[in-house]
Amino acid sequence: MPPEPLSEEARAEEKRIRQIEAIKARNKELEAEVEAMGMKLADARGKLKNPDAAATVKAHIKRLHAYNEIRDVGQGLIGLIAEQRGVRIGECYDSGEFGVGAKD
Secondary structure, eight states: OOOOOOHHHHHHHHHHHHHHHHHHHHHHHHHHHHHHHHHHHHHHHHOOOOOOHHHHHHHHHHEEEEHHHHHHHHHHHHHHHHHHHSSSHHHHHHHTTTTTTTTO
């Protein structure tokens, strides 16, 4: 005797069960992916010298200010040398004598 056909409700219930199982399987995959990404993030943070972004930015700004002050002093000295020689500042840069160019 052939099996009795399932009622509409039974088919809907089976479909819902399959959907739930598929969702649970996908959820496990996503949880594993989240865990793997968390491990990658922790590894990347561990490789950073200073993981605090605000502190890194503050340090870079401090270094930039120091660089600008040193550059300004250097430009002032080149200006004094140019004045003493009676030439334009650009000529001092162009000569390459000081190891810097006008765009440095």
